[in-house]
Amino acid sequence: MISTNNISKNFGSFEALKQVSFTIERGEIVGFIGRNGAGKTTLMRILTAYYSASSGTVLIDGDDISKNSLEIRRKIGYLPETAPLYLNMTVKDYLNFAAEIREVSAKDRRRQLHRALELCQLENVSHKTIGTLSKGYKQRTGIAQAIIHDPEILILDEPTSGLDPIQNRQLRTLIKGLKDHRTVILSTHILSEVEQIAQRVLMIKAGELIVDKPLDELLNTRSFEQSAGSRKTVTLEHVFEHYHRIRTSGNAA
């Protein structure tokens, strides 16, 4: 279980996150949505212990991330916004390196490497240097490093960046396939992706968490009679626009 309690993050005088609190249960797939610069990446970096929060606490399975950072990092697989790749390494060497630093035992390494290559469909490029690969393959290599140790929590920042529609669909299948006991948090501004994968949506605006609801509740047309007007189907895009508009005009969500 992931639990954040009033976390804030300041960069000098700029408040990137303001008192954000939420709880994510084990096995949930949660989509973070928000406009560029809303604070999604900052929040993900705090959840992965890359940044320290200026105030507030993050508990993962009851452990405080600021006190048991190393222990918590063992549970997390993370794909940052830009895949963290060593361009002069081959895909196989890179994944072996990622497995080693993520403490995959020597006897399991071969199996896990094979699994990650297969899930991300990288077998045919495993001996190629990463720098020579297309953007889609690079992104999949980044995803492979995030799942190499079969993490309990998978945090993906803009995971479909650079992927074509077929690879997009494969990634969705991969995430849904991981669901069993795995918590998945993905950040994106492609709302249709969240609609197809997530069970719950957290919407962030200017560092504030403005929505935290199950997806089906959000898409319930009855709660959007006013804003959806005569539309029969409400999409996440309508919800996004609705909340964005009412927050801008100063009303509470």
Next chain:
Amino acid sequence: MSKVICIAKKELSSYFKSPMAYIVLAMMISIFNIFFFLIIDQNREASLGDVFLVMDFMLIFLTPIITMRLFSEEKLTGTMELLMTAPISNTAIVLGKYIGVLTLFSIMIIITFFYYGVVEYFGQPDRLTILFGYVGVWLEGALFLSIGLMASSWTRNQIVAAMMSLSLIFLLYFSANISPHLTGSAETLFESISSLNHLENLVSGSFTVSDISYYFSGILVCLLITRVSIENRQLAGISRK
């Protein structure tokens, strides 16, 4: 410890996967060879004392080149995020990188053992003095590498990192030349931090605890500052973004 070795291996292999290691090794060995033969021809002595001093001077320029990318490149390409979100302590990251670059430097020093072979073949050198000289050059290089690693942790621009480490190494190397122009405690300070003074002691065959502790404490301070530097960036949330 296994993660330290893993990072060290990754660093070492990344040097050899690019032309950099080959170019630097070829360039430095060529320059060392020229000076070795010139010095031997001029001095007509079975000694490597002057060769060590030339090697030491060249290290001022070599070490910033081979250390400038260590942290700067990771920050620029975003791979720092991979390292710092993996279950590795900051100490292990710093040590791994340091051991990796120190291994590359040690390979370069081992290649120059050829010089000892030449003087041994043609004369009767003082073996202990040569051994101390090699230890001195290796320690001097190790200190300069730790300075380069530290400077690399301060910026994501490799050129800026190289310039900062070059300036610091220059200051350390030439501080003995600055000290006569100073008085009191400043003079003593500049005299004692001069790396050249300590190296000259070792090259002349004098092996003192103060010389050895100078190098080890210098390396330790630089590695600790490097660790604090990457920790502070994590706390402040300074990234490539």
